[in-house]
Amino acid sequence: MAPAAGADLGSRTIPGQALTGALPRSALATESQTQASGPLLPTTAHNPLTPPFAPDGPGRNSAPSPDRMRLASAAETIAAGTSIEEVSAGLGRAAVPDFADHVVLYLRNPLEDYDALVFGAVRLARQDAGGQGPPPPAVPEALTVPRGGPLAEVLGSVRPVAVGDPLSRAALADIDAGLAGSRAHAIIAPLHSRRMLLGCAILLRYGPTPYDESDLLVAAQMATHTVLGIDQVLLAQRQATAMMELQRTMLPDSLAQPTGIRLAFRYLPATETARVGGDWYDSISLPGSRAALVIGDVMGHARVSAAIMGQLRTSVQTLSGLDLPPHEVLHHLDEQAQRLGPSHLATCLYAVYDPVSQRLAVANAGHPPPILLHPDGRAEVLQVPPGAPIGVGGVDYETTEVDAPVGAKFLMYTDGLVETRERDVWSGVEQVREQAAAGQWAKSGDVFDLESFCDDVMASLLGTAERWREDDVALLAAGFDGIAPDDVAHWPLEATDRAPREARTLTRDALSRWRLEEMTEAAELLVSELVTNAARHTSQRLTLRLLRTDVLRCEVLDDEPSLPRARRPESLDEAGRGLYLVNRVARRWGVSRLSTGKVVWFELAIPDHKRPQDLPADPGPRL
Incomplete structure (x- = not known):
């Protein structure tokens, strides 16, 4: 079954079978729809498939028959589908059995990339639309349309072609040699959207009556509405994908x-x-x-x-x-x-x-x-x-x-x-x-x-x-999970010159009780730098806090709202190396604003064999 709207077709071949006959006439337009309003093939910017010929003129029927008008009206229902499958089925209902016995639909593979430039052969895959009736012709599941061949020349035109001349017969043979050798009358209708090849529809009729020029007008109308329907489905898919991607990124x-x-x-x-x-x-x-x-x-x-x-x-x-x-x-x-x-x-x-x-x-x-x-x-x-x-x-x-x-x-x-x-x-x-x-x-x-x-x-x-x-x-x-009280130690410190030395001592004692002596040198160095900076820029008390989880985290809190910034000091600078050292030694560090000041923190990795679950919990007294 063909994928519904919004599905990702990727680069695979779309499985399927030909649209087949014996559909009831009730599937076509109702009697109230049999009156065409306006030209059969209006030429507008939104109808890129309109052939460059009209129903009147030399050698053409000046007035389409009521049956042709009814078929053209039924073709307008093709574009109402909300998925590729529904559009394909709509083409089958419009064409079979009054206009064709079988419809074979090929679309670009992958279909979503039909508007991408192709510098080599174009790949088409047969689209499954279901249906009833006799078995469809055994046409291939996928086609490769090389440049310069008869099929490429026919598909490069916007006009549907009734198979009869050598070029169209050669094009049909490129699709399937057995189909070209059968007694079926055929129309090859290229499907173009914004001058890019979308695919093609092959309409097959068995019996003595061949397709004439008025049939080409009806085929063009069906092709136009098929393209409009597919275009609308692809546009809806792209819009939905863009909106979903927008939401995912947010x-x-x-x-x-x-x-x-x-x-x-x-x-x-x-x-x-x-x-x-x-x-x-x-x-x-x-x-x-x-x-x-x-x-x-x-x-x-x-x-x-x-x-x-x-x-x-x-x-x-x-x-x-x-x-x-x-x-x-x-x-x-x-x-x-x-x-x-x-x-x-x-x-x-x-x-x-x-x-x-x-x-x-x-x-x-x-x-x-x-x-x-x-x-x-x-x-x-x-x-x-x-x-x-x-x-x-x-x-x-x-x-x-x-x-x-x-x-x-x-x-x-x-x-x-x-x-x-x-x-x-x-x-x-x-x-x-x-x-x-x-x-x-x-x-x-x-x-x-x-x-x-x-x-x-x-x-x-x-x-x-x-x-x-x-x-x-x-x-x-x-x-x-919380943090156990035994894994937290905090001390208030006076903002004096003695604060860094006191902080180093408290840190050393806590790490010793936690049996993290091997981390003492790095922790003391970084704690000293943070406490020194805080003592210089605040006149009030500051707080030192250590937390032992899967990492050792140190936090220094003060009431100064300005946030420090790390910079690379020059060789002769006497200051500015504190946060530079923290940045080089710590596993992570940062600074955050508080309602009453700020906190500067860093983390050091704890060796795996000295995680909290394997160590004594008492960090010593909290002052």
């Missing part, structure tokens, strides 16, 4: 996996005509080893929704870098949406997880409520004040804080998961809660399997089989 391929949290996500576009939507999801690493979890839904299904979604997602990432509380992020996002336009509305759920304090802060802008799965197996729909959607304006949002202990799970989703024509939002939310509680104990070894958990939730709400979806669906699940 959604993350993978999510950041901050320390102390595991993430899984699912996304399903809406089906058929509403495939592009405005759902998005994200995770953003924040200062202090925290993580922001975001999910949102721009109202509507169009390229505009996808474009607005991309702008709002970028805005959320920018606002997250300012270390604002969740309700402030939504407030500024609401202002940004109003600047984009008065009609752009979206719902959004924004949460911040702190693995050290094991707390979760959530704010909601008209989005379905999240679900928190407690370690004891209890599933709770969080009572977060919903607020109004983003873009309404003048609305105060609220932040709700809850405990998020180790082993808890957090579920965020869009309304496409819970709302259908048969199910209201709140019934769907309750079903998600029940399914989450039922799947709470899904394990992969000794670790909770978030991926299987997401699959179970999606299958429970949407079903396992592909089904019609009016809305796209996004699902974001988080498993909270």
